[in-house]
Amino acid sequence: MIDYRKPANVPVWTLATRDVQVPKVFGDGPMTAERLDELRGVLAALADEPIVTLEAHPLPDKIDRSRGIRLDAVSPLAQHLSEFVTRASRNSLTTAKVTASGENLYRIVVPAKHAAQLGQGLLRSMPSNAVAGGIRGPLVDTAGKIAGGATFVPVGGAAAAGTAGGAGATAGAVAAGGTALTVAAPLVLMAVAVGVSAHADQKRRQAIEHITDMLEQLQQDRLNDEHSALNGCRAAIDKATAVLLDQGKLGLSLGLDSAVHTLDTAVSKAEDRLTRWRGALDALPEGEPVELGTLTKAFPGIDEDAGTFRAHLELASLVIALKRRVAVLQAVEHADGEPGNPFRNFTRVLRREQESVDALESGIAQVLVRLSALELGRSNRRPLLAPEVDRLLRAAHRLRRLGESVVPHAPATDVAIEMARDTDGSLVVFPALPAHA
Secondary structure (H helix, E strand, C coil), X not given: CCCCCCCEEEEXXXXXXXXXXXXXXXXXXXXXXXXXXXXXXXXXXXXCCCEEEEEEEECCCCCCHHHCEEECCCCHHHHHHHHHHHHHHHHCHHHXXXXXXXXXXXXXXXXXXXXHHHCCCCCCCCECCCCCCCECCCCCCCCCCCCCCEEEEECCCCCCCXXXXXXXXXXXXXXXXXXXXXXXXXXXXXXXXXXXXXXXXXXXXXXXXXXXXXXXXHCCHHHHHHHHHHHHHHHHHHHHHHHHHCCCCCCHHHCHHHHHHHHHHHHHHHHHHHHHHHHXXXXXXXXXXXXXXXXXXXCCCCCCCCCHHHHHHHXXXXXXXXXXXXXXXXXXXHHHHCCCCHHHHHHHHHHHHHHHHHHHHHHHHHHHHHHHCCCEECCCCCCCCHHXXXXXXXHHHHHHHHHHCCCCCCCCCCEEEEEEECCCCCEEECCCEECCC
């Protein structure tokens, strides 16, 4: 997202979600991106509470805003950020110069230690369509390094005045153990919540793209009804997201309760299918080739690009994406209702809400890996005809591709949330992504 080809002095702040005691590690001089990464790790190791970094980059000339969630200037996140930047500019010439135009790309990086609290599946990288086995991630330069052209200038914590607290609290500067940390729990909470929600919605859009054409080819009314019911949840979830992120209260009139019921029903169907798939795999002879007819009986359409089994997989992907987005809404609502430490409440509720979804996603991944490892064999000893050979080869190739679609559990990485701020104070928050390539 950030155009790192343009060398620039980039202000960087350390933000805490509550008062913490850490030794002075940043210093006052400029630093490289590599050095900043090292210091993030040090801060994460020294403090039990989340300490994130906030960077202010020049806004790139071209930016695809359609991928993010737009927030008005009066939304809580936009107001917290505007207030923070205004006060920071009074105390730092570098900040004042970089933010003078009002248009910037702000980047919050949550250290891996604390990003892991958000759940294993929620912020997992998505497979790349360009490279088999690759993943999508943030833009990097030609050397494969992030922010190679930027010089980071640490800014002192006296950017704002106030006290730490709940979702309505203002940011405050706290000198702790020699390092001035800005306590900005609401800013951190809302940025993470919107970035995670945008990430979940990006997965929903990807699933919708896959499944629409597939169901048109299958022409199965039952699966079309499942798809329509899930897609019908989108309006309620979108409205609830807009209301909650504008610091409103969720009411029955939004239809979120009925949407959640529909999603829970769809999750139950996906879990039943997963149980059947596991049972079918367990019943196959271990270490022996599997006849294609036997496999397609247990997994209808597995040898086709648009078969019933593939449609069931895409429906499961869609319901998982929708459930994850609803989980973010529930976590924000709970955190806002318990202002003692909103970020801790947010991560606790989010983790609890998505445990079953993680188990479903992990179970499906295990089934795909097992399927991709199967060896196909013919049903009799007679020579195969050319069309039969072609079908067997195509089926074997499709089985292998099932395993390639599974994203492995990589070690936890720092997570970046990028926000484009326009001159009117409005924001576009982009999907949260791994901060490292």
